Amino acid sequence: MTETSTRPRVLSGMQPSGESLHLGNYLGALVNWVKSQDDYEALFFIPDMHAITVPQDPAELRERTRKTAAQYIAGGIDVHKSTLFVQSHVPEHAQLAWVLNCITGFGEASRMTQFKDKTAKGGAESASVGLFTYPMLMAADILLYRPHGVPVGDDQRQHVELSRDLAKRFNHRFGETFVIPEAFIPAEGARIYDLQNPTSKMSKSASGPGGLINLMDDPKITAKRIKSAVTDAETVIAHDRESKPGVTNLLEILSTLTGKPVDVLVAEYDGKMYGHLKVDVADAVVSRLEPIRARTLELLADPAELDRLLAHGAAKARAIAAGTLADVYDKVGFLPPLGPVD
Numbered sequence: 001m002t003e004t005s006t007r008p009r010v011l012s013g014m015q016p017s018g019e020s021l022h023l024g025n026y027l028g029a030l031v032n033w034v035k036s037q038d039d040y041e042a043l044f045f046i047p048d049m050h051a052i053t054v055p056q057d058p059a060e061l062r063e064r065t066r067k068t069a070a071q072y073i074a075g076g077i078d079v080h081k082s083t084l085f086v087q088s089h090v091p092e093h094a095q096l097a098w099v100l101n102c103i104t105g106f107g108e109a110s111r112m113t114q115f116k117d118k119t120a121k122g123g124a125e126s127a128s129v130g131l132f133t134y135p136m137l138m139a140a141d142i143l144l145y146r147p148h149g150v151p152v153g154d155d156q157r158q159h160v161e162l163s164r165d166l167a168k169r170f171n172h173r174f175g176e177t178f179v180i181p182e183a184f185i186p187a188e189g190a191r192i193y194d195l196q197n198p199t200s201k202m203s204k205s206a207s208g209p210g211g212l213i214n215l216m217d218d219p220k221i222t223a224k225r226i227k228s229a230v231t232d233a234e235t236v237i238a239h240d241r242e243s244k245p246g247v248t249n250l251l252e253i254l255s256t257l258t259g260k261p262v263d264v265l266v267a268e269y270d271g272k273m274y275g276h277l278k279v280d281v282a283d284a285v286v287s288r289l290e291p292i293r294a295r296t297l298e299l300l301a302d303p304a305e306l307d308r309l310l311a312h313g314a315a316k317a318r319a320i321a322a323g324t325l326a327d328v329y330d331k332v333g334f335l336p337p338l339g340p341v342d
C-alpha cells in the first residue's frame, strides 16, 4: 500500500478533442482538480477513447493528447502527487465498459441529454454507437478506480448520476464491488457560457471561435474576444441569468478568478459601463492563462519526457484498474483464464 492510498480518491478527465482546453474546462474542472490534490488521492486522465466517438484525425488526436496532458500539468496538476495517464493506455476501461453496457437499459441510455444535444444538428441516425454508449464508458472510467468524488462541471451531473445507478445495480446483483461516487461540482465556475451565445455553455465542439476562450490562444485574441462579448441593450451591470446572460457570464468569470463574490462585484460596478467590466475580465483572464500557456509550450518542447510521465501514470493506474476488473469478471461469472499452457 502506498502512503497516499489512505486518502479518499477522486478521478476526472477532459477530452483531447480540441486544439486547446477552454475557460469552461479550466474553471469548471481543472481549478478544482488542482485544489483536490492535497486532500485526495487524485487520478486525472486524458479520455482519448471518448474523443473518437466523433471523427478525429489520427495524427492530430495523438498531438492533442500530449497537448492536453501538458495543459493539465501547466494548470497545476503535480505528477508527483497525482496519477496522470491516457485512457487508451489502460485497457481495463474498455473491458469494464462492456460489462456496464450489458447492465444498462437501452431506454436509460436514451435519456442522456448530452447525446441528444450532440446529435441535435446532425440527427441520431448519423451518430456513432460509440457516442451513444459514451456514458457507460465514462461510468467505467470512474468505477474502475472506486473513487469517492468526481470533480466535474455541471454539464456532467447526469453522467455521474448514471455511474452511481450502475454501481448500485451491479452491487445489488453481484455483491459489493463499487464505491458509489459523488459528483463534486464547484459552487462557482460550474458552467461558463459561450461569449457570443451566452445561453449555451462554452464548448470545444459547439462554440464558434468568437464564443471561446482557449488556454492556448494568444493573449491579444483572448482580450479581444472578451471585449467583443455579447451583452444586452441596457447599461446596468447586474447579475440576472434570465434577462442579462452575457453580463452575468462575465461577472461569474471575474468572480471565479478573483474570489470576490458576485454581489460585491455588482456593487463595485455600480454606475460603471459594460466596457469597464470587460476590460477587467480580460485582464483577469489573460493574467491567469498566460503563464499556463507559456508553461504548456515549454512542456510540449520535450514530448519524450511527457510520454515518459504518461507511461509512469498508466502503470500506476493499471495497478488499481486491474484489481477492480478481476473482481468484476469473477463476480459476473467469467471463467478465469489459465496462465501459459504447453
Ligand code: AQP
Pocket (backbone or CB within 6 Å): 013, 014, 015, 017, 018, 022, 023, 024, 025, 026, 027, 028, 029, 151, 152, 153, 154, 155, 156, 189, 190, 191, 192, 193, 201, 202, 203, 204, 205, 206
Ligand atoms: N462551459 C463549461 N463550464 C464549466 N465546465 C465545463 N466543462 C466543459 N465545458 C464547461 C467541464 O470540463 C470537463 C471536461 O469536459 P470534456 O472536454 O471532457 O467534455 P465536455 O464537457 O463535452 O466539454 P466540451 O468543451 O463541451 O467538449 P466537446 O465540445 O468536445 O464535447 C468536464 O468536467 C466538464 O464538466
